[in-house]
Amino acid sequence: MKPPEFEYEAARSVEEAVELLHARGEEAKILAGGQSLVPLMNFRLTRPGLLIDINGIAALDYIRDADSGVRIGALTRHRMVEISPIVQKKCPILSEGAKQIGHLAIRNRGTFGGSLVHADPAAELPMLCVALDASFKLRGRQGERTISAKDFFVTYLTTTLRPDELLVEVNIPGQPAGIGWGFHELCRRPGDFAIAAVSALLTVDKKGNCAEARIAMGGVGPTPIRASEAEAILKGQTLSEQAFAEAGQKAAAAADPGSDVHASAEFRRYLVGVLTKRALRDACDRAKGV
Numbered sequence: 001m002k003p004p005e006f007e008y009e010a011a012r013s014v015e016e017a018v019e020l021l022h023a024r025g026e027e028a029k030i031l032a033g034g035q036s037l038v039p040l041m042n043f044r045l046t047r048p049g050l051l052i053d054i055n056g057i058a059a060l061d062y063i064r065d066a067d068s069g070v071r072i073g074a075l076t077r078h079r080m081v082e083i084s085p086i087v088q089k090k091c092p093i094l095s096e097g098a099k100q101i102g103h104l105a106i107r108n109r110g111t112f113g114g115s116l117v118h119a120d121p122a123a124e125l126p127m128l129c130v131a132l133d134a135s136f137k138l139r140g141r142q143g144e145r146t147i148s149a150k151d152f153f154v155t156y157l158t159t160t161l162r163p164d165e166l167l168v169e170v171n172i173p174g175q176p177a178g179i180g181w182g183f184h185e186l187c188r189r190p191g192d193f194a195i196a197a198v199s200a201l202l203t204v205d206k207k208g209n210c211a212e213a214r215i216a217m218g219g220v221g222p223t224p225i226r227a228s229e230a231e232a233i234l235k236g237q238t239l240s241e242q243a244f245a246e247a248g249q250k251a252a253a254a255a256d257p258g259s260d261v262h263a264s265a266e267f268r269r270y271l272v273g274v275l276t277k278r279a280l281r282d283a284c285d286r287a288k289g290v
Contacts, residue, residue, distance in 0.1 A: 003041035010053045014060065014139055014168060017052050022141045022164040024050045030166065031055070032075055033110040035102070036118045060113070060168060063087060068174030070094075074113025074167045078125075079104070081112055091132065091172055093181035093199060097124040100183075103191045113167045116152070119159050119223070122193040124185070126153060127218035130226055131199045134172045140165040153223035178211075179203045180287030182279030185218070186271055188262060194219045195263045196271040198251070200279035202239070204287040210234045215247065215276060220268050221256035229254060230276065244280040248273035 011017035021028050029037060029048035032055065040046045054060065060075035063084045070090050072081065081087055082098040101107050101115070101124055115125045116136065129136075129149040136152055138145050141164050152159050161167060185197035197218040203211040213234040215227040230250035237243045257268035 001042045001044065003038070004044060004047050006041075006048055007050045008053065009050060010056055012056055014057060014166060017054050017057065017166055018139060018141055018164065020050070020052045021166065026163045028052055028163075030114075030117070032114040033077070034114075035106050035110040036114065036120070054166075065090065066171075070172045072112050072170045072172070074111065074116075074169060076112045078102075078107035078110045078112065078115070082107060091175065093183055093201065094128055094132070094172065096181075096183050097128045097199070100124050100185060100194075106191075112170060116170070117159060117161060117167055119153050119157050120193070121153075121156060121221060121223050122195075122197070122219035124194070124197065124218065127197060127216045127224040128183075128199055129170065129172070130224040131201060131214050131216035132172050133214075134170055136167055137169040137171065138162075138165045139168045144168075146171075149224075150226065155222040175201070176203050176212075178205070178287055180283040180285065182282030182286070184275040184278045184282075186275065196220050196255075196257070196268050196275060198272060198275040198279045200276065200283045202234070202280065202283040202287050204239065204284070208238065208288070210237050210239055210243075213247075213280075215251055215279070217251060217255055217272055217276075219257070220272055225254060225256065227251035227254045227276070234280075239280075239284045241277075241281075244277045244284075247280060248276040251276040 027049040031051045031053045060073040062073040064071045078098045087095045134149045182200045185194035201214040205211045213231040217225045230247040252269045252273035255272045257265040259265045
C-alpha cells in the first residue's frame with residue numbers, strides 16, 4: 001500500500017522544526033528514521049498532513065560523555081548507540097539493548113529519539129531508559145523542559161510530548177561503581193519485537209549484599225514497567241537464587257500483559273519471572289566481576 005497525500009518540509013534547524021510543528025499542530029509528524037512512521041502511513045493507520053524531515057539537523061546527531069553519564073542526541077542512529085565506545089564503557093546495557101533492535105538495516109536508519117517518541121511498549125529503548133532513570137529534553141516554541149523517562153510514557157504509542165514539541169536529547173546518569181547489568185528478551189524470530197523483555201541493574205556492596213536494584217519490563221503492559229516491589233525485596237539482601245526467584249515472582253505479579261496472536265497473557269507473565277531471574281543472575285555476576 002501507499003500512504004495518502006501529504007506535504008513535506010525539510011527542517012534545517014531545531015527552531016525551524018518547532019515553528020512548523022507549532023503552525024500545523026497535530027496534523028504534522030516528525031520524520032527521522034521512518035522505521036515506524038512510514039509503515040503506519042502505508043497501512044493508513046496515520047494520515048499526517050505534513051511530514052517535517054529532521055534528518056538534515058546535524059546538531060541532533062551525537063553521543064557525548066558528560067558528568068560521568070551519557071548524552072545522546074535524538075537523531076542518533078541505533079547502530080551508533082550499539083557500537084559507541086562511550087556507551088559501551090559508561091552504559092553497556094544500552095549497547096546490548098540497541099543490538100537487539102530489529103535487523104542491521106533498521107538499526108542503521110532508525111533513531112534513538114524516534115523509538116522513544118513512538119512509545120511501543122515492546123521496544124527495547126523505552127524500557128532501558130526507564131530502568132536507567134534517563135531524562136528527556138524537549139523543546140517547544142515556549143522553550144525547553146526536561147521530563148523523566150518514567151513520566152514520559154502514558155500508554156500504548158502515547159507520550160507526554162506536546163504537539164509543538166520536539167525531543168532533542170536523552171540524558172542517562174552515570175552508573176555507580178560496583179554495578180552489574182542483565183538484559184534478556186524472547187522473540188519468535190531474531191529481529192521481531194519481544195514477546196517480553198526484562199532489564200536489571202544491581203549495585204553490590206563490599207559485603208556482597210544488594211545496595212540497589214532496578215528492574216524494568218517491556219512488552220507486558222501499555223508502557224515500560226518498573227518492578228518496584230521486586231526491587232525493594234532485593235535491597236539489603238544477600239544475592240542468591242532464592243532472592244532472584246522471589247524477585248521474579250514479584251515482577252511477574254507487577255506485569256500487566258495482554259493476549260495476542262504471539263502469546264497469551266499468562267505466558268507473558270510466566271516469561272517475566274523467568275527472564276527476571278536470568279537478568280538478575282547476569283547482573284550479579286557482572287557486579288562481582290565473575
